[in-house]
Amino acid sequence: MDFFEINRHSWDSRTRIHVKSEFYNIDxxxxxxxxxNEVELSDIGSVSGKSLxxxxxxxxxxxxxxxRLGAKVTGVDISSIAIAEAQVLSDRSGLHGEFICNDIYSFGESNNKEFDVVFTSYGAxxxxxxxxxxxxxxxxxxxxGGLSTSQNFIHFMIFSLVTHTFIEPIQILKSRVPIQRMIGVTSLP
Structure with missing residues (x-):
């Protein structure tokens, strides 16, 4: 199984859980x-009449x-389960959206449309x-002249070669110890 099939299978499974989750608050x-969120709304501004x-x-x-804010939307996702659920939500909400099941790279190869806004959200x-x-x-x-925005959070951890433990970046910032010393590197290339 290749990377895309593993990823697709993973998101098919997650979607089945997410649509029932209180976190997503479908109701x-x-x-x-x-x-x-306010950050997306202020970064992008008015989308009324724009293609997104x-x-x-x-x-x-x-x-x-x-x-709902007036954009003409197209959503792309690798998961066929997610795309089917998106279409169900579109129908239930009365909000029109075109939903395409494809990985991003294949979509890029076949897409011939241009959009006013290209948006990528958290954790993508x-x-x-x-x-x-x-x-x-x-x-x-x-x-x-279009606008692209990617709202993301990046959470990563650094493995310390000295202590053989994972260190969160916030610990590094709080410690004020040079990162090279904290992870056991004496010089950087």
Whole structure:
């Protein structure tokens, strides 16, 4: 099984759990609540009448939240289960969205549309094996003068060669010990 099939299978499984989860609050969404945060709203601004591509849209809550604000939305995700659930949410909410099941790179090769906004949300970039290729897809999908934004959080840990434990970056910042010494490196190339 290759990387994309493993990833697809993983997100198919996660979607079955996520659509039932209180965390995603589908009932709240269907009653009119938005899943977008202030940072996305202020970064992108008004989307009324604009075309918006949401890469790695999962099952479409953010995508349809943009539609609720007047965007003409297209969501792309690797999971067929997620895309099917996105279409169900589109139908149930009365918000129109086009949902495409494809990995981002294959979508980039076959897509011939340009969008006013290309959006990627939290936790999406860490699943990509080639971030430069992703950026290339984003660039080719943007209309001239379009806007791309990626809302992400990056959480990583550093393995200490000295203590053989994982160290969170916040610990490094609090310790004020040079990172080279903390991880047991005396000089950097």
């Amino acid at each position: 709240g969404f269907l009653s009119g609540k938005s899943t977008l 591509l949401h890469l790695q849209c999962h099952f479409g809550l953010d995508t349809l939240s943009w539609a 970039l860490c699943w990509l094996p080639d971030i430069e290729r992703w950026a290339s897809v984003v660039a080719q999908c943007l209309k001239p």
